[in-house]
Amino acid sequence: MNKILGPIFDFCGIGFRKGRLACALVFLTTALATLLILQLPCKSQSLGKTYDYLFLIETEQVRDQFEYNNSIIGPVVKTKITYSQPNNEDAEPVHYEDLWMHGWNILGCRRMHDLDLQSGQVAFEVRHKSGFGSLQEAEAAAKAALRLFVDLYARRQSVSVILVPDESMGYMLNQMPQAGFTPGPESAPDVPVYSPIVIPIRTVSGSQKQVLYYTTPPGSGDDE
Amino acid sequence: MTERHNSSLNQRVRRTCSGGVLPLIMLVATIIAALILVAIGTSLLMLSNAKLNSTTENIGLQAAVQLNKGDRIGEMNAMIERSREAVFTSRRAYDDIAKQAPHVEPLARLLLDDARVGATRVEEERQLLSGMLGKELEISITSKVKETNDRGPMNLMLLTLTPTENTIVEVGSLRDMPSNATAPVALEQLKEFDRSAGYFYQKTDFYRPEISVKLPAPDNDLNFVFASLHPRIKDTIASARLITPDDFDGRTVIVAPGRLIRPRLHNLPTAIRVVTKTNVSAPLNLREDMAITTIVSATGSEKSDNDSD
Numbered sequence: 001m002n003k004i005l006g007p008i009f010d011f012c013g014i015g016f017r018k019g020r021l022a023c024a025l026v027f028l029t030t031a032l033a034t035l036l037i038l039q040l041p042c043k044s045q046s047l048g049k050t051y052d053y054l055f056l057i058e059t060e061q062v063r064d065q066f067e068y069n070n071s072i073i074g075p076v077v078k079t080k081i082t083y084s085q086p087n088n089e090d091a092e093p094v095h096y097e098d099l100w101m102h103g104w105n106i107l108g109c110r111r112m113h114d115l116d117l118q119s120g121q122v123a124f125e126v127r128h129k130s131g132f133g134s135l136q137e138a139e140a141a142a143k144a145a146l147r148l149f150v151d152l153y154a155r156r157q158s159v160s161v162i163l164v165p166d167e168s169m170g171y172m173l174n175q176m177p178q179a180g181f182t183p184g185p186e187s188a189p190d191v192p193v194y195s196p197i198v199i200p201i202r203t204v205s206g207s208q209k210q211v212l213y214y215t216t217p218p219g220s221g222d223d224e
Numbered sequence: 225m226t227e228r229h230n231s232s233l234n235q236r237v238r239r240t241c242s243g244g245v246l247p248l249i250m251l252v253a254t255i256i257a258a259l260i261l262v263a264i265g266t267s268l269l270m271l272s273n274a275k276l277n278s279t280t281e282n283i284g285l286q287a288a289v290q291l292n293k294g295d296r297i298g299e300m301n302a303m304i305e306r307s308r309e310a311v312f313t314s315r316r317a318y319d320d321i322a323k324q325a326p327h328v329e330p331l332a333r334l335l336l337d338d339a340r341v342g343a344t345r346v347e348e349e350r351q352l353l354s355g356m357l358g359k360e361l362e363i364s365i366t367s368k369v370k371e372t373n374d375r376g377p378m379n380l381m382l383l384t385l386t387p388t389e390n391t392i393v394e395v396g397s398l399r400d401m402p403s404n405a406t407a408p409v410a411l412e413q414l415k416e417f418d419r420s421a422g423y424f425y426q427k428t429d430f431y432r433p434e435i436s437v438k439l440p441a442p443d444n445d446l447n448f449v450f451a452s453l454h455p456r457i458k459d460t461i462a463s464a465r466l467i468t469p470d471d472f473d474g475r476t477v478i479v480a481p482g483r484l485i486r487p488r489l490h491n492l493p494t495a496i497r498v499v500t501k502t503n504v505s506a507p508l509n510l511r512e513d514m515a516i517t518t519i520v521s522a523t524g525s526e527k528s529d530n531d532s533d
Contacts, residue, residue: 064294065294065296065299066299066303066349068296068356070352070356071349071352072345072348072349072352073303073345073346073349097313097410098306099310100303100306102342102345105338105341105342105345106310106314106335106338106339106342107303107306107307107310107342107345107346108303108305108306108307108309108310108342108346109306109309109310109313109339110305110306110309110408110409111309111313111408111409111410111411112409112410113410114410143338146331146335147314147317147335150317150321150328150331150332150335151313151317153321153325153328154317154320154321154324154325154332155320156324179331179334179335180330180331180334196327196328197328214328214331216330
């Protein structure tokens with residue numbers, strides 16, 4: 001440690017002595033900022049620690065099933081939903097359910113576990129097993145997130161944020177209005193929001209941030 | 225001396241007068257020859273029967289393997305079960321939301337309607353797959369039979385076997401066999417409902433095949449029908465195999481001699497009965513049609529829906 005800090009102090013001493021105070025201050029600030037950044041946990045660690053429950057929505061294109069000609073339900077995307085408690089190291093991740101989708105349409109569900117949650121902050125994170133999200137996978141992820149949202153809302157729990165891969169953000173935002181969620185920019189704190197449900201959605205890299213404002217879904221009969 | 229000579233002469237005279245050894249030998253020889261001919265004939269017939277059996281079994285088994293290629297019937301059964309769960313869970317979420325958060329009711333209703341539409345699509349897919357499998361079987365078996373016919377008559381010493389195109393193919397299912405779809409894992413309420421409605425096969429957690437497995441009202445208008453398919457038991461997957469007529473529940477004839485049937489299959493076929501006819505001709509213009517019947521069941525399901533992957 002002395003080896004690292006010694007030259008810095010020497011340099012500062014020289015800076016002070018030679019009247020280069022400004023230069024020394026800039027250098028010190030940069031060094032401190034670098035040290036602070038190095039002390040921060042990596043993104044995925046910090047992401048989870050902020051929330052009590054992190055739901056992982058992982059999509060995967062199913063191969064060799066319902067891929068024959070004229071199939072009504074193929075191609076199928078399987079979505080695996082697990083939840084974990086990032087702040088509780090003893091808690092094992094729970095496999096909640098698997099969903100099978102054909103694009104935006106749900107075909108099947110296999111519930112593996114009940115939703116045993118205490119109150120707390122909940123976040124969704126979407127991942128694509130292949131590493132990149134196709135349109136079908138993004139549609140499936142959007143529908144899975146909505147189903148999960150309803151399951152949680154029935155238990156009086158809401159979602160603090162939905163994190164999606166950068167490449168799927170556009171696809172997912174395009175699907176949401178079908179379910180009554182209109183994407184829009186985050187409103188200023190002093191501007192009133194006329195929506196019963198507001199869910200922030202952002203990319204994992206943080207490059208894009210939107211908010212989903214809930215209104216009645218189109219064609220539901222409650223529009224007026 | 226004279227006496228002994230006389231006695232020997234008398235003996236010879238007696239043999240000559242009343243001895244029938246030659247005809248006796250001829251008679252015995254004829255009987256033996258006839259027996260040999262019968263034995264040869266029988267063995268030839270058995271040989272030809274075995275040969276024809278083997279050909280028909282081969283055709284049937286190839287078709288049975290094709291039937292559940294890639295575990296498509298098993299996957300369809302599993303998807304039908306998942307589709308039920310999707311409707312059931314969506315209905316439950318809708319009921320909860322309608323009571324507790326009416327402002328989100330339209331969203332819950334949309335998801336419920338979506339799950340119900342999904343169930344209808346899965347049922348349509350099941351019917352589409354049933355039709356497709358029937359068509360595939362028809363093409364596969366008739367082409368195999370034609371291939372055998374194109375090889376021409378088969379000579380088996382005295383017998384000539386000429387295959388004909390008079391083939392019958394009937395599809396159905398295995399009797400006393402459940403489907404590979406299993407009970408819900410974490411939906412005790414639905415599992416209890418299914419158990420009380422008698423939807424499970426005996427005391428297992430596998431659904432009974434070929435009945436309409438309904439959901440509780442108001443979703444009891446939806447149709448869920450499973451196909452009988454040997455489930456995977458631990459790591460054992462049932463291979464396509466010959467079954468007895470008692471185990472075969474025939475439903476629909478898809479190929480019959482001299483006419484094009486193209487029936488509409490309502491259930492996924494998992495067993496096939498193939499009847500081929502061969503003309504057996506022997507010298508002296510003896511002719512007879514020999515019918516060979518083979519019944520085979522499809523390969524069992526490869527995957528259990530409780531597998532975590």
